[in-house]
Structure formats: structure tokens, C-alpha cells
């Protein structure tokens with residue numbers, strides 16, 4: 001038997017329904033914030049990721065799926081969304097459009113060759129936003145609050161934002177020197193990755209998962225103390241706007257993020273009900289130099305990305321009941337061919353009017369059809385009968401109360417609409433009491 005690749009998932013049945021639900025909420029919230037959906041290629045030239053994510057980042061050195069296409073071009077399956085969006089922004093000259101800043105959102109599969117574990121797959125879906133063309137701290141705060149509100153709309157109540165600032169290039173250069181001076185005498189006591197990072201990317205030492213609780217790490221100089229005046233002001237403004245938006249955040253100086261392109265604000269969303277590293281639902285930050293580094297103009301930008309499967313794990317951890325239907329409105333049962341034709345026709349009419357309708361596909365006995373209707377939790381059932389249908393009538397039974405009525409066929413849609421309204425009202429009444 002051929003099996004799925006390691007670190008990949010078949011998303012099926014109830015999980016698939018939950019993911020569709022999550023995606024609908026994402027679309028709804030993005031629409032309210034007036035973000036435009038963008039769909040970029042799933043593979044791009046390898047060079048794009050080397051220049052954006054960073055030559056020495058973990059993603060580029062260890063995790064990309066690279067291949068040479070039949071034309072001899074070096075290609076990479078996208079490990080994250082920002083690089084492709086920024087490439088598209090430059091290629092489509094979005095900086096020249098009338099509406100600025102450009103507000104974009106995406107949702108789709110990403111690929112990283114990681115060691116698979118809970119919440120860490122080799123193919124996973126991320127949704128995210130990028131806002132290009134404004135350096136106002138309001139945008140940083142809006143992006144953070146947008147993500148926070150998606151989690152909240154989904155019913156998550158234990159999500160907090162950890163936020164930090166890496167400052168501008170000047171602040172970061174100063175801090176990098178401080179950090180190298182600080183860690184150099186202690187380097188033998190740190191893990192192999194940290195030893196490597198001291199030369200290549202010293203800031204990443206700070207978010208080392210191995211050494212995070214060591215005294216050396218805890219006493220390391222804080223980047224917020226190295227911010228120059230301009231960077232400090234930007235960070236203070238972001239915090240002020242988050243207060244206005246009532247987003248709960250905590251300042252955490254160990255957040256540096258794994259991708260090389262960030263400056264100023266960086267943030268992560270953590271679900272406190274979850275254990276282990278999979279409790280990071282998403283993160284992002286400002287990247288004022290990336291557009292320029294990829295060959296575009298000097299355009300400031302900010303964005304975030306969140307893993308859909310992590311959100312699903314968080315919903316399970318917080319035991320959130322999603323408002324997803326697991327029943328159907330009507331099951332049409334039949335015996336002979338005339339009734340079968342009617343079932344086919346009526347099912348189509350009712351489905352096009354918005355009802356979830358099922359009928360028999362396997363020519364089973366009536367008894368087996370009743371069982372199937374129960375399995376599907378059909379609210380109503382109707383055993384089609386040629387005589388009734390000739391009289392333009394249909395017998396319909398409430399599958400819960402077992403009450404049965406004969407109604408005019410022309411009134412069927414109205415009847416089902418009325419019954420579902422009654423049910424909604426009853427639910428509201430029960431909630432109120």
C-alpha cells in the first residue's frame with residue numbers, strides 16, 4: 001500500500017469540516033478589515049528564499065524542499081508566505097496603485113523539511129497578512145489585533161500576545177555587538193546551534209529552546225535597552241495602540257523570530273492552555289528592508305502568519321465547540337422508479353433553495369433507508385409515494401417528534417423554512433432561559 005509522505009496529513013471528515021469553518025471565519029474577518037486575498041505560486045525560484053528568509057536561517061539551511069525543474073531552474077516549495085507576496089508586490093508594481101497602503105492576506109500550504117511532531121508537519125497550511133506601504137505603528141497594532149480577533153471569533157480565550165522590538169538597523173547593530181561580547185566568554189556552555197549562531201546570527205541565540213532557562217541566557221542584555229530614540233518611540237506607540245484596542249500583550253525580550261527579515265516590532269501568539277512548543281499559534285513582525293532587499297523600493301511593511309493546524313489543536317485544547325452542523329434537513333426515501341425520479345428532482349430543488357438533502361444511492365430496502373436517515377441525523381424524512389405525488393402532495397415526518405403531516409408539494413420549501421425558523425427561535429428561547 002502506498003502511504004502518505006512523512007509529516008503530511010490527510011485532512012478528512014470532521015477535521016476537514018472544522019478547517020473549512022476556521023477558514024470561513026478568517027475570510028469574514030479579513031473582509032471586515034478590507035484585506036485583499038492574494039494567491040501566489042506554491043513554488044518560487046530558490047533565490048527568492050535565500051535573499052528573503054536569509055542564507056543562514058534554519059529554514060533555508062535545513063528545511064527547504066528544493067528541486068531542479070525540467071528546464072534546469074532551481075526551484076523551492078514555499079516554506080512561508082511573505083517572500084512570495086513581496087515578490088508579487090514588486091512584480092505587479094503595487095507600490096504605484098492609488099490605494100495605499102496595500103493590505104493583503106493569504107491562506108495556503110507551506111513546506112518545511114522538519115522533524116515531524118505534534119503541531120509540526122512537513123506540509124502545513126498558514127494564513128497570514130502583509131501590509132505594505134506604511135510605517136505607522138497603528139498598522140503594527142492593527143495587524144496584531146486582527147489576528148487576535150480571529151482567534152477570539154473562533155472561541156479561543158487563552159491566547160496572549162508576546163511582543164518585542166528589534167529596533168531599526170542602527171539599534172540592532174549596537175545590540176548585536178553587545179550580545180557577541182556578552183556570550184563570547186560563555187560560549188562553551190551553550191548548545192552547538194548557539195555556538196554556530198554566535199558568528200552567523202547572534203540574535204537567534206536568544207530564542208534557543210535548549211538553553212532558554214540557563215542563567216547566562218536570563219542575564220543577557222535586553223534588546224529593548226539598546227533601542228535608539230526613534231525605535232523606542234515606535235515600540236511605545238504600538239503598545240499604546242494595543243491598549244486602545246484592548247489586546248492583552250506582554251513584553252518579552254526573548255522573542256527574535258526565526259526569519260532574518262524582521263526589524264522593529266516582532267510578536268508571537270501563544271495559547272496558554274497548550275503545552276510544549278506547539279502552543280505558538282502564529283507570529284510576525286515589521287520588515288522595513290525586505291522590499292528593498294528583493295529589488296523593490298524602500299517600502300516599509302508588516303505582517304503575520306499563523307498555522308491552521310495549530311489553531312485546530314488550540315481549539316481542541318480549549319475544548320471549544322464550533323458551530324458546525326452534523327445533521328441534515330431531509331432524507332428522501334423511495335421504493336419504485338417513479339418515486340426515485342421524484343427523489344432526484346426534489347433533492348435538487350431543495351438543495352438549490354439552501355437545504356441539506358440526501359436520498360438513497362444504493363437501492364436498499366426501506367428499512368435500511370430509515371437506518372441511513374437516522375445515521376445522517378436527518379431532521380425530517382419523507383417516504384415518497386407515487387399516489388401522493390400524483391395528487392401534488394408529500395408526506396413529511398419530523399424524525400425527532402415522529403409527527404407526520406401531509407402537505408402540498410408546492411409548499412414544501414416554505415414548510416421547511418418555517419420549521420427551521422421555529423427551531424432557531426426555540427434555540428434562542430432555550431439560551432435565554
Ligand code: AMP
Nearest residue numbers: 119120121124280281282305306307310
Ligand atoms: P513561522 O513562519 O515559522 O513564523 O511560523 C508561523 C506559524 O506557522 C507558527 O506559529 C505555526 O502556527 C505555523 N507553523 C510553522 N511551521 C509549522 C509546521 N512545520 N507545522 C505546522 N505549523 C507550522
